[in-house]
Amino acid sequence: MQVGLIGLGKMGFNLAQNLMDHKHEVVAFDLNADAVANVKALGAKGTTNLKELVAQLSSPRILWIMVPHQVVDSVLADIQPLLSKGDIVIEAGNSHYKESIARYEQMKTTGVHYLDAGTSGGMEGARHGACYMVGGDPEAWAVVEPLFRDTAVENGYLYGGKAGSGHFLKMVHNGIEYGMMAAIGEGFEVLEKSDFEFDFEKVARVWNNGSVIRSWLMELTERAFSKDAKLDELMGTMHSSGEGKWTLETALDLQAATPVIAMSLLMRYRSLETDTFTGKVVAALRNEFGGHAVEKKSPVLV
Numbered sequence: 001m002q003v004g005l006i007g008l009g010k011m012g013f014n015l016a017q018n019l020m021d022h023k024h025e026v027v028a029f030d031l032n033a034d035a036v037a038n039v040k041a042l043g044a045k046g047t048t049n050l051k052e053l054v055a056q057l058s059s060p061r062i063l064w065i066m067v068p069h070q071v072v073d074s075v076l077a078d079i080q081p082l083l084s085k086g087d088i089v090i091e092a093g094n095s096h097y098k099e100s101i102a103r104y105e106q107m108k109t110t111g112v113h114y115l116d117a118g119t120s121g122g123m124e125g126a127r128h129g130a131c132y133m134v135g136g137d138p139e140a141w142a143v144v145e146p147l148f149r150d151t152a153v154e155n156g157y158l159y160g161g162k163a164g165s166g167h168f169l170k171m172v173h174n175g176i177e178y179g180m181m182a183a184i185g186e187g188f189e190v191l192e193k194s195d196f197e198f199d200f201e202k203v204a205r206v207w208n209n210g211s212v213i214r215s216w217l218m219e220l221t222e223r224a225f226s227k228d229a230k231l232d233e234l235m236g237t238m239h240s241s242g243e244g245k246w247t248l249e250t251a252l253d254l255q256a257a258t259p260v261i262a263m264s265l266l267m268r269y270r271s272l273e274t275d276t277f278t279g280k281v282v283a284a285l286r287n288e289f290g291g292h293a294v295e296k297k298s299p300v301l302v
């Protein structure tokens, strides 16, 4: 299938390669000319001009937007005048589900289908097999399902139902992610404060082999400690992008008791004031799976 891919950042560039591995035709857009040149070198078409992107697509067009949620509205404002009835927009930023519902309703008035797609698996997933949660019109979903089937891991995609359900699922997924990472970080903080002389990389490795808590996050923990045995180079500052806060706000609205997610979010805020070892572990994990910036001891963002 032909896909117009908007956004060649950490996730989008890898998704472009994943799509091409599965014989899909990628026409990519990014403002960064180097990223466009790089994806063209791999076999995609590419442009830094949105009008050119849309003009190169056959109708009904499929546009896959892979940009941070903060810039989704401005991308939509730019492309909407260029689209026609029947076109399909897949919005794969980590958007708030209520914004996705509003965008879906607005797009519907112009006959453009809008699907909200949460993507998990980080940069590695986007490249070699992601996990997707998608919401929106079932008819539009039926058209684009092969794209998700091909670029996901086996059993790694779910059509969640009406508009907003994809981003709602991704929001809750990220809330769970906060709690799991906080627990891993806290466990290693106990080890670090004890009198025992543990090799944290080896501890993470043994826990990855047969234990109840073996997981991709624990594998990333092992990887992080293999690079820096005590994470001495990192500040334990835990930034956040909003999904944990939205999960907690939603839980409060629904009167769902979510103390683990709440505390993990609050500890992230706390870490902005005081360095902790938990913070180092969570910061390292965010860097491992999402390429998110970490603060080094000399306070420089990398």
Ligand SMILES: O=C(CO)[C@H](O)[C@H](O)COP(=O)(O)O
Pocket: 094, 119, 120, 121, 122, 174, 177, 239, 240, 241, 242, 243, 244, 286, 289, 290, 292
């Ligand atoms: O969706 C993701 C992973 O599943 C992103 O990496 C997200 O940015 C993680 O959330 P936060 O930045 O708040 O830690």
